[in-house]
Amino acid sequence: MITLNELGFIRAGVAVPKLQVADPTFNCRQILDLSFKAASQKVNVLLFPELSITGYSSGDLFHQRLLLEAAEKELTELLQGTKSLEMVIAAGMPVRADNQLFNCAVVFFKGRILGIVPKTFIPNYNEFYEKRWFSSSIHRISDKISLCGQEVPFCENLLFKDAGSELVIGVEICEDLWVPIPPSSNHTLYGANLLLNLSASNEVVGKAAYRKSLVAGQSAKCIAAYLYASSGSSESTTDLVFGGHAIIAENGTLLQEDRMSLQETLLIQDIDIERLMNDRRKINSFMGNVERHDYQTVIFQLHHAAADLEAENETTDFRRKVDPKPFVPSEKQTREQSCSDIFTIQATGLAQRLNKTGIKKAVLGISGGLDSTLALLVTYHAYKQLQRPAKDIIGVTMPGFGTSNRTYANAASLMQALGITTKDISIRDACIQHMEDIGHDPNEKDSTYENLQARERTQILMDIANQEAGLVVGTGDLSELALGWCTYNGDHMSMYGVNASIPKTLVKYLVAWFAESAEPNIKKVLEDILNTPISPELLPLDEAGNIQQMTEKAIGSYDLHDFFLYYVLRFGFSPAKIIFLAEHAFEDSDRQTIINQLRVFYKRFFTQQFKRSCMPDGVKVGSVSLSPRGDWRMPSDASYELWLSELERMV
8 A cells, every 4th residue: 555645744733722811721622623633634734723722812911820820730641541542632732841831833743742832923913912921932942842741842943753754743823924034934044834824813904814814825935835723712802703714725825714713713734745845855055045944853754544545446535626737727717827827938038039030020830720820820929019011921721642621721811810821832742752762661650750840840940930031930740749749850840940849739729718718710710620539640531531640549548648848857756656646637537547657657758858959949937847958868868667667557
């Protein structure tokens, strides 16, 4: 069995209990109940709000010895009650030390207090007057104190590390997050990747949105997961209402939240620690401003529950949404904005290349397929940016042995609708002559038969560009580059590739986005192009004149290939983890199908690097790119055996 931990995940929970102010017995019972509920769902780390054992709104009762002693007594019972749980728990309570009272997070695991983290920034403005009761951590003297009969670390610079994984926990309390340099910023520089914030943040108009942006922003700056638990509505409402805002964020993305519930809250998510650590290692400026702090790391050992990865047709209880199209935003408004931004970046890149070279004409091969359609639309937009006439764009149709009436007609209709200059040059006779010249049997429909057509088209485009003093705009996309699904020195080559970092799944959405606001005649053509099967059209049509060479029948679904591409390049995930994620993203695909296609991906990705090593210039638009001058530098003769060996173990 493979554990979620072995795949780099930690299951984290945020709990907001119902409580009674100044009643530690009741409150610890609620904490215990929620802890067992979380444990039943295999939570590894559980967070409770600030001062959750006494209630945040106890006021001057914090000076009552009886309340402080009751809090410690009930914590002792809580430690005993959670001794059997395989879970790190952080709860808030007042702690006496060094002749002072501190607002603390007590972090415990299997009956043992791992450490006590006192609050550093004590708010004393507007509705807050915590300095009336609590001291800042900067005034502590002791590094260790006795609590519940245990000698435990007592420090604001405490980290908690799992011996069996990369998990490192850092803790801060409420106001600590709201200052210019939160303690969590230093925690992360010293290794923390899961940040816990025990909070008591009251509700006023507009504060929830600001609070949420703080949490998400800090998780992004720290390249960390951030758990936030604020006191709930059962706090005193003498002057304030607390909304029980519970948030789980990861590297700038809000995974889950809940607020203003009159019931207890328990949020659970699987945090991808491996993903966070991969980003940190890649972004070498992350450790650029480390200052010296005295940090202490406390070690604990989680025993992680196994996931049913190796049992056919079984699904794992996985608490994380996996998007089957990671390159395409799922939310419509975000997707439309992304499409607009991407389209503008593509067009601006081409416009600047034309402007700086002084080239007036752009030359494109237009097939009636998705890629050349997007390249043409981008080029058209670039010329609008430059305030140049569309007639300076030369679109060339080059029908061959596999060109269908449908794609040919769509190419011609689109060029006519855009008002560009058109040329129509058949490659059939030239290819037949070329096959005769090299002694190739035209009935042998092999790679030579296919590739000579692609190279003939490229030769035509290059020569027209010479005639017109123009620039050949490449149409190939990121997915084709990753798989090497292009002819070396054929469609692989151009003078500037506008689609070089656009995966096939995103190409569809970009064309569809453009179609939505296009004139009716253009929209009609684009919609038919979107519904046309993906094909290089290099093999002859069937007897009915239909396309019979389907790319996705040959190499597999582009949805899956783009999914693999994203997780291999963006995060460097292993085959086992990618299979696991794919099974959750593509519920209609069985494991064997996923494994078979991933095998194709790895083989093609490794063996086709030589094409990427000499690819033309092309602008980067997203987080994944294969430019050998930028994001991806890989030897052309690297071995794929290590990846295939792990893949075979999953069969």
